[in-house]
Amino acid sequence: MMAGKISFIAMTIVVLAGVAAADVTVVESGDDGRVCPPGCVSWFDGCNNCFCNEDGSLGGCTRKFCPPGTEEPPKCRKWAEPERLCPVGCLQWFDGCNWCQCSEDGTLGACTLRLCPPGTEEPPKCLRWATTTTPSPSPPAEEDIE
Known part of the structure; x- marks a missing residue:
């Protein structure tokens, strides 16, 4: 019985570690560090939504798990007015x-x-x-x- 609980706990840790590793968003940026085009305030990176700082850098993103092959083309979701x-x-x-x-x-x-x-x-x-x-x-x- 004890071996079953340990096995379950070990499996849970492995699954959670995998989810945590997949939860990291990697975003490519230009040479100047810019990710968002000028005037964009909300950026979609292909999976997660982000807000953009005035200098074009990302201010923060959702951290949704995105299974391989489900990504969409990145685009600006909201332009500044x-x-x-x-x-x-x-x-x-x-x-x-x-x-x-x-x-x-x-x-x-x-x-x-x-x-x-x-x-x-x-x-x-x-x-x-x-x-x-x-x-x-x-x-x-x-x-x-x-």
Whole structure:
């Protein structure tokens, strides 16, 4: 009877040790230590939800066990809604789901309010940049040369 209890306790310790080891979240980061893209406040690493610090580092994550093969692509779950979300010089911003108007200083203006089902988001990007008043240097066309 005593051997059975010891065996049960030993097995329980092994199982708990395995769960504890699997409970650690490893997140890849860029050379600068950034994990979250700029403007992201809630990051999904493929299994667990995390909150992002202003510098792009992770502030903390859930520690859900994720069996191998169940991971999903990592993505930003929630973007910040600060006064300035657009890159400076961007006039039309796509946040991955909706289009927004921006001023040249990066202040966010009006946005579409599309419902975006999970998994349909695309990478955010600037759709239209401000043009400069100074034309870029280019060689004259042949017909302009006399």
